[in-house]
Amino acid sequence: xxxxxxxxxxxxxxxxxxxxxxxxxxxxxxxxxxxxxxxxxxxxxxxxxxxxxxxxxxxxxxxxxxxxxxxxxxxxxxxxxxxxxxxxxxxxxxxxxxxxxxxxxxxxxxxxxxxxxxxxxxxxxxxxxxxxxxxxxxxxxxxxxxxxxxxxxxxxxxxxxxxxxxxxxxxxxxxxxxxxxxxxxxxxxxxxxxxxxxxxxxxxxxxxxxxxxxxxxxxxxxxxxxxxxxxxxxxxxxxxxxxxxxxxxxxxxxxxxxxxxxxxxxxxxxxxxxxxxxxxxxxxxxxxxxxxxxxxxxxxxxxxxxxxxxxxxx
Amino acid sequence: xxxxxxxxxxxxxxxxxxxxxxxxxxxxxxxxxxxxxxxxxxxxxxxxxxxxxxxxxxxxxxxxxxxxxxxxxxxxxxxxxxxxxxxxxxxxxxxxxxxxxxxxxxxxxxxxxxxxxxxxxxxxxxxxxxxxxxxxxxxxxxxxxxxxxxxxxxxxxxxxxxxxxxxxxxxxxxxxxxxxxxxxxxxxxxxxxxxxxxxxxxxxxxxxxxxxxxxxxxxxxxxxxxxxxxxxxxxxxxxxxxxxxxxxxxxxxxxxxxxxx
Numbered sequence: 022x023x024x025x026x027x028x029x030x031x032x033x034x035x036x037x038x039x040x041x042x043x044x045x046x047x048x049x050x051x052x053x054x055x056x057x058x059x060x061x062x063x064x065x066x067x068x069x070x071x072x073x074x075x076x077x078x079x080x081x082x083x084x085x086x087x088x089x090x091x092x093x094x095x096x097x098x099x100x101x102x103x104x105x106x107x108x109x110x111x112x113x114x115x116x117x118x119x120x121x122x123x124x125x126x127x128x129x130x131x132x133x134x135x136x137x138x139x140x141x142x143x144x145x146x147x148x149x150x151x152x153x154x155x156x157x158x159x160x161x162x163x164x165x166x167x168x169x170x171x172x173x174x175x176x177x178x179x180x181x182x183x184x185x186x187x188x189x190x191x192x193x194x195x196x197x198x199x200x201x202x203x204x205x206x207x208x209x210x211x212x213x214x215x216x217x218x219x220x221x222x223x224x225x226x227x228x229x230x231x232x233x234x235x236x237x238x239x240x241x242x243x244x245x246x247x248x249x250x251x252x253x254x255x256x257x258x259x260x261x262x263x264x265x266x267x268x269x270x271x272x273x274x275x276x277x278x279x280x281x282x283x284x285x286x287x288x289x290x291x292x293x294x295x296x297x298x299x300x301x302x303x304x305x306x307x308x309x310x311x312x313x314x315x316x317x318x319x320x321x322x323x324x325x326x327x328x329x330x331x332x333x334x335x
Numbered sequence: 336x337x338x339x340x341x342x343x344x345x346x347x348x349x350x351x352x353x354x355x356x357x358x359x360x361x362x363x364x365x366x367x368x369x370x371x372x373x374x375x376x377x378x379x380x381x382x383x384x385x386x387x388x389x390x391x392x393x394x395x396x397x398x399x400x401x402x403x404x405x406x407x408x409x410x411x412x413x414x415x416x417x418x419x420x421x422x423x424x425x426x427x428x429x430x431x432x433x434x435x436x437x438x439x440x441x442x443x444x445x446x447x448x449x450x451x452x453x454x455x456x457x458x459x460x461x462x463x464x465x466x467x468x469x470x471x472x473x474x475x476x477x478x479x480x481x482x483x484x485x486x487x488x489x490x491x492x493x494x495x496x497x498x499x500x501x502x503x504x505x506x507x508x509x510x511x512x513x514x515x516x517x518x519x520x521x522x523x524x525x526x527x528x529x530x531x532x533x534x535x536x537x538x539x540x541x542x543x544x545x546x547x548x549x550x551x552x553x554x555x556x557x558x559x560x561x562x563x564x565x566x567x568x569x570x571x572x573x574x575x576x577x578x579x580x581x582x583x584x585x586x587x588x589x590x591x592x593x594x595x596x
Contacts, residue, residue, distance in 0.1 A: 046567040050584075053339045054431075066569075074579055081562050081570035085387045088562060092569045095579055238389060290563035291381065291391055293431065294343060 023307040024314040025300070027061070027282050029259045030207040032144050032182040034061040034116050034282055037315055038272060038300040041263050041286030042067055042120035042146060042186070043092065047106050048113055054293035059300045061282060062116035064146050065106075068136075069121075070128045072098040073154075082219040082228035087238025087265070088287060089217050091231040094122055094154055099132045103139065111141035118184065122148040126161075126174045133179040144182025147175055147206075150213035152190060152235045162188035162213070165200035172204035184261065187211040187252075189241075194248045195255035202256045210261035210284060211252060212245045237287040239265040246278050253279020253320055267295070269302025276318040341434055341565070342369060346405070348426045354408075354490040358454065359420045360397070361407045363428065368402040373437030374462035375533075375556055375588040378407065379564040381429040385418040392416065393561050393583070395533070396433060397457040398464070398494070405432070408490070410454035434564050435587050438462050438531050438554050440469060445476055448527040449499070450516055450542050452482040452534025458556060460491060462531060463498030474499055478527070480519055482538065486510035517541040527551055543591045553591045557582045 025036040039062035045051060048063045075095025082089045096102075102119070110117065119136050123129040129147065136142055149162035149171055161167040172185055185201040187194055189212035198209050214235025219228040227233075245264020253260055262280030266272055267288040275283045288295050303315055312318060346363040353359050379391035392415050398406040411420045422428065438458070447466060451459040459479060466472045477499030483489045486509035495501045503511030504519050512519050516538060522545055530546040532539050533556035546553035559571040559582040566584035573582050575593045580586070 043569075044563075044567060046565075050563075050566045052337055053341045054343060075569065075572070078572050078574065078579075079560055079570075080572065081560055081568070083388070083390050083562075086389055088389060090562070090568065090570060095569050095572070290568055291389070292343075293563075293565060 023304045023312065024316070025304060027316050029182065029184075029261070029281055032116065032207070036061040036300045036303065037276065037282035038296050038303065039116075039118075039261065039282060039284045040064060040289060040296060041284035042148065044286040044289045047110055049110065051289070051293055055297040058114045059297040060115040061300065062118060063113065064118045064120050064284065065102075065110075066096055067094045067120045067122045067148055067151065068096050068099050068102050068132060069094055069123055070099055070132045072096065072101065077230040079228060079230055080234070082234070084217070084219060084236065084238070085240060087236055087240035089219050089229060089234040089236050090214070091229045091234035093231070094151060099135045103135060107139055107142070111139070116144070117142050118144045118146050118182075120146045120148050120186070121175075122151055122154070124154070126171050129171050130174045130178050133175045137179055137181070142181070144184060144207070145179060146184040146186050146210060147172065148186050148213070150186050150188030150190075152188070152214055152216045152233070159188050159190060162186075162197060163191050165196050168197050169200040169204045172201050172206050176205035182207045184208045184210050186213055188213050189244060189248055189264075190216050195251050198252045198256045202258050206258060208259040208261060208281075209252065209256065210263060212241070212248055212264045215241055215244065237265070239267050239288075241265045242271060246274055249275055249280050250278040250322070266299070269299045269306055272299050272303055273306050273318060276315070277320070277322040279320045279322070281316065281319050340371075341431055343429065343431050344369075345427045345429050348422055348424055348428055350424055351420075351422065355487040357411050357488060358490050359409050359411065360491070361409060361419070361422075363405050363407065365403045365405065369433070370402050372396060372399050372405070372433040374458050374465050375437035376433040376435045377564070377587060378405070378430040378432035379434060380407070380419065382415040382418050383429070385414050388415040388418065390562050391431065391564065392419070393434075393564050395457045395556070395587075396461055398461050408454060408457040431564065435583055436585065438556075438588050439590075440466060441529065441552070442471065444529040444552075445472065446478075446525075446527045447472070447476075447529040447531065448478050448480060450480045450482075450530065450532040450534070450538075452516060452532075452538040453484075453488070455532070455534030455538075455556070456481050456491065456495075458533050459531065460494055460498070463495065467498050478502065478521065478525070480504070480516050480521065482516035482534065515541065517545055530554070532556070540596055543594075543596055546591065554588050555591055555594070556587045557589060558587070
């Protein structure tokens with residue numbers, strides 16, 4: 022029997038495979054497709070203090086092995102979540118985290134405060150990395166000072182698990198990770214989408230209403246893996262790895278690179294039952310490799326030879 | 336026990352009919368009986384083995400001959416649909432289905448007009464059958480108005496004729512009335528009490544304007560670009576009187592009263 026449980030700095034997950042925010046709705050959308058007991062955790066759709074309409078259509082462009090999105094945090098606001106959605110989903114047999122976003126430090130803190138007392142929400146994921154909203158979002162996640170300010174403010178009012186989702190749209194992600202850790206984050210999740218662009222050459226027009234958007238899917242996996250590995254060398258708090266995971270093998274790679282858990286995002290759109298498939302595949306991998314606990318894979322990458330080049334980018 | 340509305344299924348392609356240069360009809364067998372599939376609903380079809388297609392393709396259910404069979408009408412437009420159209424009988428195609436909301440069938444209507452343009456004729460066939468199956472309509476009271484670029488693009492006419500009277504328009508005049516569907520004389524000669532439409536957006540908007548002028552209820556099936564098809568990604572939103580709504584779960588069929596057209 023493989024022990025699948027992981028401990029993210031006090032937040033216990035039945036297995037390390039979570040859903041990434043914005044790709045799994047509130048879970049309800051997926052009830053036809055998988056057994057929720059096989060989901061390590063669900064990070065629900067990005068929630069802001071006030072309702073947001075999001076960006077105009079078109080918001081999506083397909084790319085080779087991935088897609089661009091420019092949804093822009095469409096959501097009905099935290100109060101709607103607390104009153105209408107939470108009662109419907111609170112009994113799910115999995116860890117429920119709310120992804121919190123905002124335009125100001127005060128927005129983030131107030132949204133977090135309103136989620137604080139929900140019994141079945143053991144933590145939040147602070148989104149300081151959304152590339153699709155004009156103010157805030159990514160702005161906080163692209164400087165160490167910005168990240169520190171917002172994490173500190175939320176830490177003051179929020180006393181459960183605080184996960185901080187990092188942006189890859191930076192020169193050195195480890196600097197932001199360290200700032201989040203210093204400000205009191207319990208874990209970091211990475212990566213959010215990469216800022217990208219797509220053009221319709223025939224029409225000479227951008228595909229997205231916002232011109233640029235966030236790239237996700239298998240095409241970003243090598244970048245995500247590299248950033249997880251770098252970050253694992255820079256912080257002591259647990260890392261949740263995500264970016265293009267589409268198989269159990271991908272998930273193993275993230276664990277080996279230093280992640281304690283993973284999130285599956287864009288692939289939920291194509292295979293709505295994929296989280297269960299990956300969770301089962303992790304067990305099979307461990308059995309095949311005689312690994313007793315999935316958590317033993319975290320950081321178990323075997324590196325031979327001299328100091329790797331990527332460390333010199335600092 | 337949770338009752339499943341939609342399923343992820345491997346379907347066997349039994350037959351592929353090349354209807355014209357641009358249209359193929361694909362006849363599939365499902366691995367088990369799926370009850371309750373309705374006209375206007377769609378399947379998210381996975382495209383295997385195409386280099387640059389990543390997402391599933393939403394394809395309207397064209398016909399359901401039995402609870403273990405579906406027909407999909409595919410217009411070859413890009414790499415994904417080209418790949419689909421190249422499949423041989425016997426191939427396995429993975430689909431998520433049925434998805435989305437269907438056309439509504441009000442019990443007090445007797446004179447429906449079903450307008451399809453291009454590949455948008457697909458759900459109209461299934462809808463025609465559904466209307467007939469209610470027993471509320473006789474065949475002579477169901478009117479199909481089908482539009483295409485030219486004669487070769489008018490497909491499945493013999494199938495449509497089983498469920499109603501078929502009227503056609505072609506842009507080049509090679510069959511039926513020359514011009515667009517909205518230029519067909521039956522719109523003025525006959526009175527209808529319900530309009531359904533699926534096709535290119537400008538066509539549906541023109542049909543919606545006609546219905547509004549005549550004060551007839553009108554349902555349209557939107558084709559907004561989708562990623563997931565199940566209401567998770569929020570990419571396919573339509574700006575409605577209730578704000579941004581997902582076309583995949585709140586639609587694809589909308590009453591035009593809800594749209595900002």
